[in-house]
Amino acid sequence: MKKQVFALLLSGVLSVSAQQPVDYVNPFIGTSNYGTTNPGAVCPQGLMSVTPFNVMGSESNKFDKDSQWWSAPYTSDNNYFTGFAHVNLSGVGCPELGGLLLMPTAGDLNVDYSQYGSAYTEEVAKPGYYGTKLTKYGIKAEATASMRTGLSRFTFPAGKGNILLNLGEGLTNETGATVRIVNDTEIEGSKLMGTFCYNPQAVFPVYFVMKVSKAPKQMGYWKKQRPMKGVEAEWDGYSGKYKLYTKYNRDMSGDDVGVWFTYDNEANEVIEVKMGVSFVSIENARLNMNTEQPDFNFDKVSTAAREQWNSDLSRVLVEGGSKDEKTIFYTALYHMLIHPNILQDVNGEYPMMESLKTGKTSGNRYTVFSLWDTYRNVSQLMTLLFPERQVEIIRTMVDMYKESGWLPKWELFGRETLTMEGDPSIPYIVDAWMRGIRDFDVETAYQAMRKGATTPGEFNLMRPDANDYFTKGYVPLREKFDNSVSHALEYYIADWNLSKFAQSLGKKEDAKLFYDRSMGYKHYYSKEYGTLRPILPDGSFYSPFDPLQGANFEPSPGFHEGNSWNYTFYVPHDIAGLTKLMGGKKKFVDKLQMVFDKKYYDMANEPDIAYPYLFSNFKGEEWRTQKTVRGLLRDYYHNAPNGLPGNDDTGTMSAWAVFAMMGFYPACPGDVNYTLTSPLFDKVTIKLNPDYYKKGELVIGTNRTHAEEIYIQEVKAGNKKLNGYFISHDELVNAGSIEYKLKATNK
Amino acid sequence: MKKQVFALLLSGVLSVSAQQPVDYVNPFIGTSNYGTTNPGAVCPQGLMSVTPFNVMGSESNKFDKDSQWWSAPYTSDNNYFTGFAHVNLSGVGCPELGGLLLMPTAGDLNVDYSQYGSAYTEEVAKPGYYGTKLTKYGIKAEATASMRTGLSRFTFPAGKGNILLNLGEGLTNETGATVRIVNDTEIEGSKLMGTFCYNPQAVFPVYFVMKVSKAPKQMGYWKKQRPMKGVEAEWDGYSGKYKLYTKYNRDMSGDDVGVWFTYDNEANEVIEVKMGVSFVSIENARLNMNTEQPDFNFDKVSTAAREQWNSDLSRVLVEGGSKDEKTIFYTALYHMLIHPNILQDVNGEYPMMESLKTGKTSGNRYTVFSLWDTYRNVSQLMTLLFPERQVEIIRTMVDMYKESGWLPKWELFGRETLTMEGDPSIPYIVDAWMRGIRDFDVETAYQAMRKGATTPGEFNLMRPDANDYFTKGYVPLREKFDNSVSHALEYYIADWNLSKFAQSLGKKEDAKLFYDRSMGYKHYYSKEYGTLRPILPDGSFYSPFDPLQGANFEPSPGFHEGNSWNYTFYVPHDIAGLTKLMGGKKKFVDKLQMVFDKKYYDMANEPDIAYPYLFSNFKGEEWRTQKTVRGLLRDYYHNAPNGLPGNDDTGTMSAWAVFAMMGFYPACPGDVNYTLTSPLFDKVTIKLNPDYYKKGELVIGTNRTHAEEIYIQEVKAGNKKLNGYFISHDELVNAGSIEYKLKATNK
Incomplete structure (x- = not known):
C-alpha cells in the first residue's frame, strides 16, 4: 500500500501548472559527439523505444552505419530519415537492435531505403514523444511508446500514401526475419538481433505484432532477391532487386524482407500504427500490444509516457x-x-x-x-x-x-x-x-x-x-x-x-x-x-x-x-x-x-x-x-x-x-x-x-x-x-x- | 467395399515370386537428355519425394543450376552430390522446389556446400528407394518416402559425423526460410518456394518437421552473413561467410540458413532422419510425419512404397x-x-x-x-x-x-x-x-x-x-x-x-x-x-x-x-x-x-x-x-x-x-x-x-x-x-x- 501511495504522490506532480521536471528534458542531448543517445520515445526502464533512424541510405548523411563503426540509430549530424526504429539501445558503444523500421511515404510505392528516405524538419523530442516533418513527402511523423509497445502517427497529404515495415535493415549486424500477414490490418513476425560488439553467439529474436489503424487499399511483402547469373538473370527481372509480392500472404522469411501497405489518402489523413514486441513469443507480443494499447489513441499513450517520466524525474x-x-x-x-x-x-x-x-x-x-x-x-x-x-x-x-x-x-x-x-x-x-x-x-x-x-x-x-x-x-x-x-x-x-x-x-x-x-x-x-x-x-x-x-x-x-x-x-x-x-x-x-x-x-x-x-x-x-x-x-x-x-x-x-x-x-x-x-x-x-x-x-x-x-x-x-x-x-x-x-x- | 477388394487384389501381386512390374522400373531413365525426371524415392501420386541433388557446388558437374537454364534436381551427367532434396517435380521445364537439402558428412563440420559435397558411387534406384555411397566420406546414403514424408538412412564410418539441413539452397529460385530447434532430435520450419517459370507471384511455403533417430553431440544453425564493409568487416570475422550458431536455439530466419547436427559415430553407425512436410502448417507437417512414420523403420517404409508402386503398375x-x-x-x-x-x-x-x-x-x-x-x-x-x-x-x-x-x-x-x-x-x-x-x-x-x-x-x-x-x-x-x-x-x-x-x-x-x-x-x-x-x-x-x-x-x-x-x-x-x-x-x-x-x-x-x-x-x-x-x-x-x-x-x-x-x-x-x-x-x-x-x-x-x-x-x-x-x-x-x-x- 505504502508503495502505491508513494507512486501516486509523485505522479500527481504533473497536475501543478508550473514548469515540471519533464519539461526540462532535452532528448537531443548526446545525439552528437558519440553520446549515442537518441531522441526517440521511451518510458522509464521501458522495453520499447521508438526512435528516428537516420544512419543509412544516403550520402547526405555525415555518418553511415555501414561505412564505419557506428552504434546509434540516430545522430543529429545526419539528415536522411528512413523510418522509426523499434527497440533501441541508448548510450552504448556497439551497434545493436534498432530494427523494425517503420516508414511512411507518399506517391508511388518504393521499397528501396536508399530511395524512400527523406530529409526532415520541425523535429520535436520530449520524454515519450518524438515528431518531425518529412520534407520529401509532406508527411508528419510522430511516435510515442508505452512500456512494451510503440505507436506511430502519420499525417499524410492527399493522394497515394504508403506505410513500410523494413525488416531487412537496422542497426544490428544480425540479419534474418520472418513475417506473416494476419489480416488486412495486422502482421506478426520475428527478427534476429545480436552479435553485440561482434560477439557472434550473443543473438536473440525480437517477436512483434504490428497493427495499422486503417485497412490498406493493398498490402504485401517485399524481399531483396538473390542475384542470379546468365540466362536466369535474363528471365528473372527481379534478380538482385527488391521484389514486391502482391498476392502471397503466408510466411515470408529472408535476409531482407519487408511489408508494404498502400493507401489513397485524403488531405491530412491520419493513420496510426502500433507495434507490440516480446522476446518470448509472437503471442506475448500480441498480448503486450492488446493490453497496453487496446485502442489507437496517440495522445493517451504519449500523455501516459510523459506522466510516467515526470513521476520518476520528480x-x-x-x-x-x-x-x-x-x-x-x-x-x-x-x-x-x-x-x-x-x-x-x-x-x-x-x-x-x-x-x-x-x-x-x-x-x-x-x-x-x-x-x-x-x-x-x-x-x-x-x-x-x-x-x-x-x-x-x-x-x-x-x-x-x-x-x-x-x-x-x-x-x-x-x-x-x-x-x-x-x-x-x-x-x-x-x-x-x-x-x-x-x-x-x-x-x-x-x-x-x-x-x-x-x-x-x-x-x-x-x-x-x-x-x-x-x-x-x-x-x-x-x-x-x-x-x-x-x-x-x-x-x-x-x-x-x-x-x-x-x-x-x-x-x-x-x-x-x-x-x-x-x-x-x-x-x-x-x-x-x-x-x-x-x-x-x-x-x-x-x-x-x-x-x-x-x-x-x-x-x-x-x-x-x-x-x-x-x-x-x-x-x-x-x-x-x-x-x-x-x-x-x-x-x-x-x-x-x-x-x-x-x-x-x-x-x-x-x-x-x-x-x-x-x-x-x-x-x-x-x-x-x-x-x-x-x-x-x-x-x-x-x-x-x-x-x-x-x-x-x-x-x-x-x-x-x-x-x-x-x-x-x-x-x-x-x-x-x-x-x-x-x-x-x-x-x-x-x-x-x-x-x-x-x-x-x-x-x-x-x-x-x-x-x-x-x-x-x-x-x-x-x-x-x-x-x-x-x-x-x-x-x-x-x-x-x-x-x-x-x-x-x-x- | 468393391474398391477395397480391387486394391487388395492388386496389392497382393507382389507376393508372387516371379519378376514383378515394380522390378522393371528404372528411375534413371530420363535423367539425361533433358528428360528432367529424377531417380529419387517417391510413392505414386506422392506429395513427398526424396531425390539426390547434384546440380550445384562443383565445377566437376557438367550442368549447374545457377549457370544456365536448369530444371531438375539431378542429372546422370553430373557427379557432385550435395544432399537429398525433399519435395521435387518430375519432368518439368522450369526450376522449382528441390529444397530441404539433407546431407551427411564425416570429419570436421563444414556447412559450405561447395566444400561439403561429395562424389558418389554404387547408385541404386528403385521405386520408393534410392541409395548411393559418398566416396569422400565413406557414408552410405539411402532414401525412401511415404506419401507425405521422407526417410533417409545414413551409415557412417567411425569418428566424427555430421547431418546438415541446408535451407538456403535448392532448385527453386525463391529464397528465404525460417527454422526452429524444437528439441535435440527435432526441428521445424518453413521455406518459400515458387517463381516457377519466372512467374514472380506464384510463390508458396513448404512447412516441415524433421527428426533424427539419435540425439546429436551438438547441434545449431548456420547462416551466410551479409558482407560488411570497412572497419565492421575487420571486426566481424563472419562477414560474407557462413556463421555457425552454437548457442542460439530460437527462431532462425534468412536467405541462406541451415541446421547442423554433430555426432561421434561408431563404425557402421546408422542414423535415420525423417521429414514430414505440409503446405498448410508446421502442425500438419508434424501430424503427417507422426501418422505416416510413427517410428524409424526404413525397411518398412521402403517396402510399403514398393508395394504401392507394384499395385499401381500391376x-x-x-x-x-x-x-x-x-x-x-x-x-x-x-x-x-x-x-x-x-x-x-x-x-x-x-x-x-x-x-x-x-x-x-x-x-x-x-x-x-x-x-x-x-x-x-x-x-x-x-x-x-x-x-x-x-x-x-x-x-x-x-x-x-x-x-x-x-x-x-x-x-x-x-x-x-x-x-x-x-x-x-x-x-x-x-x-x-x-x-x-x-x-x-x-x-x-x-x-x-x-x-x-x-x-x-x-x-x-x-x-x-x-x-x-x-x-x-x-x-x-x-x-x-x-x-x-x-x-x-x-x-x-x-x-x-x-x-x-x-x-x-x-x-x-x-x-x-x-x-x-x-x-x-x-x-x-x-x-x-x-x-x-x-x-x-x-x-x-x-x-x-x-x-x-x-x-x-x-x-x-x-x-x-x-x-x-x-x-x-x-x-x-x-x-x-x-x-x-x-x-x-x-x-x-x-x-x-x-x-x-x-x-x-x-x-x-x-x-x-x-x-x-x-x-x-x-x-x-x-x-x-x-x-x-x-x-x-x-x-x-x-x-x-x-x-x-x-x-x-x-x-x-x-x-x-x-x-x-x-x-x-x-x-x-x-x-x-x-x-x-x-x-x-x-x-x-x-x-x-x-x-x-x-x-x-x-x-x-x-x-x-x-x-x-x-x-x-x-x-x-x-x-x-x-x-x-x-x-x-x-x-x-x-x-x-x-x-x-x-x-x-x-x-
Missing part, C-alpha cells in the same frame, strides 16, 4: 541554476533511467538467461546490463533514488546466475555478450547491499560471486585469466594488447567488495582471502614511472613503456580503452595504500593534478571517472575536487546534441553529472561514503522512497548568493556539522537536510 | 518384348504416376487455390497440373487405368475454380503459374466426361469452362487474347513472338471439346457457338505454304514467313516452342476439314510423311505428339502410323538415362510410350476413339477398375511370331472384327479381349 526537484543547467540535470536523470529496461511481458514471461526456456516473474525482470560502466555510479544512484527498482535489478542478476550459472557481465536480452572485463556484478550488488538493499537471495548471490572469484580460469566466464591472478596476485601481459592490467584492476575492486560482503555475512576467512587479493594492485606500481605498468609473465615490467599510449581509444599494452594514466588511480578501495606507494600525499595530489592539467584525464570513459573526487581524501586539497568537478561539468555537459563527453554508457556519464550537480559522489563502489562537492543548484529536494528511507525526503540547501561560490566552507547534515568531506549513505538519507555553506575562493 | 501386365522394353514400359507408367500428386495432409487440409485459406477434403486434393501437356494423353490414360483417381483429379480442378474463380492452367501447389497457353482444363475434363467419368460437379464445371470461353480478354486469365479470338475467329500476331497461332489452336481444341460437352448437356446454342469457333483454324491456313501461318492485325498473312523458324525451342513469330510444321496438323478435331484445305488425302498424307522424312517432326514437345496417328484417318495409309510409331519408340525411348525424348512433361512423353506400346492412342482429346497401332508386347492385360468398367479386365493379344511383325492385318475386339483402325473407349473397356493379327510388311 524524485529530485532542483531550484536555482539556469534553465540549461536544469535541462542538463533532468536529461541526465532521464538518460540514466532508460537502461536497464524491463524484459518481461505483461504476463510476466521472459527469456531465461542463455536458455531456450521461458521464465515467469511477478516482479520486473531487467535486461541491458552494461555493468563495467554502471557499477561505478548508476548502481549507487538507483539505490538512492529508486531503491524499489534496484532490488528487482539485483534479483534479476541473481536469477541470471541461477539460470545460466553466472552473474551478468554485459547482458543483453538474455545473452551474455562478454563485453569489457572484470566481475562487475560483485561491486554492483555489494554496493547496494552495503547501502541497505537486502531483499534478495543473499546466500545465492554470495555463492555466485564466490564462483567468479574462485573458479579456475579455463572454466571462469568472468575472469578468464583467473589462474594467473590467483597464483601471482596479478595478471601478466601474455598478448600484445591483452588488457591485462585493466582486467586485474577490475578483479581487485570486485574482490575488495566481495571481502566486505563476506565480512558482513560473517565469512571471515573469505573476507581475508579476497581482501588480500584486492591489494595485489601494488604489483603493478612502477616507481620509475610513478604509474601502473604491465608486468610480463616472468615478473618483470613491460618495456618499452609509455604511460600515454592508449589515449583516445587506441590500443595499448595492458590497458583497455585507455592508457596508464587513465587507470593508475583506479584503486578507489585503497587510496591510502596507493598514496604510500606514490610517496605520500603531496606527490599523489601533484600527480593527480598534473593528470588534469596536462589533459591526460579522459572524461569520455569510466576508468578515471572518479578521479576528481580523490583530492578530497586529503585534508586541505578538497577544493580541487570542487573546482575540477565544476570545470568538467562546464566543459563536457551542455544543453546541446554534443552535451555528453562521449558514449553515455547506459547512463553512467549521465549519473556522474546527476551526482555532481547534487553535490556528492560515490567515489568508491562498495564504500558507503559519498565524497562531497558543491551542489550546482541552490536547492535540491530528493523524494526518498519511505519503504527504504523512512525520512522520506532530503533537502539539500546552499547559502549561495553568487554563481562563483563553488567552494565548500562547511557542511551540516541535519544541523550537525560534518567533519571532513564525506558523508555516509545512512547519514545522507537520514539527515533530512544538508546545508552547504559555500564560498567563492578556495582560501 | 494394372497393366505385359508379356513378350525384351527386358528393356518392359523396363521402358513400366518406367513410363511409373513416371506418368508421379504427377499430379496429392496436396492434402493426413487430416484432409490443403491450401486453397490462390488463397490464404485452408480447405479440407475427405478425398484427395491434387496439385501440379501441367495441363497444356497432360490433356493430350495423360488424362486419357488416367481415365482408362485409374478412373477412381481421375474423378478426384477433376473434382480438384472444379474446386480450384470454386476457390479462385478459374480452372487451372499450370497449377503448382495452390498457385496458378500461367505457364504455356490455352484453356487446357476444358479438353482434360471433357475428354474424361466423354469416356464416362461423371461423378463431379458437372454444372459448375460447365460454368467454369464457359467463363474461360466467353469472358473478355482483359478479364480472362485463360485467354488473354479472347477479344480478337471472339471477334475475328483467330488471334492476330500483335508482338513479334506472341505465340498467337499456338494460342488460337489451343482455343480451337478447347472450344471443340466445350461444344461436345454443351451438346451432351443439352445446351444446343452453346454447342453451336463453340463448334463454330473451333473451326476458326482455317483462317491460318496458307495455300502458298501449305501450312498454318500467323495473321497480322489487318488480316493479311505475316511475312516474311519461314515455316521452319522455331525449331529446337528457338523463338518463332506466332508459334510457342515450335515452328509451323509442329503445329500445322494440330487440328485433331477436324482432320477432314484440314485435309480439304490441303487439297485432299494424298496431299495431306504426303505432307505429313514429309514432316517425318525431313525430320521436321519434334518428338520432344507436345503440339505434334499425335501426328503419327493421323495417317490412320486415311484408308490404306494406316501402316504409316504403325511404322512411324514403332520407329519413334525405337529412336527416342531407351532403357538408359537419355531414354526420353526431352522433358517428360509430368508424364506426357511417358504416357505416349505407354499407349504406343499397348497398341492404341487417343489422338484427339475429347474424341473417345483410340487410333490403333500394333502393340509392342505380345500380350497386354489391363486390370480395369470394376467400379467404372464392369468387365474388369482387358486382354490384348497378338499373333506375333517375329519381332518385325509390326503391321496390322486385322483387329478383333471380343471376337468382333473391327472395321477400320479405331476403337471407341466403350468398345475397348467392354471388349474383354482385343486380338491383333499382325504381319511383317505393309502390303
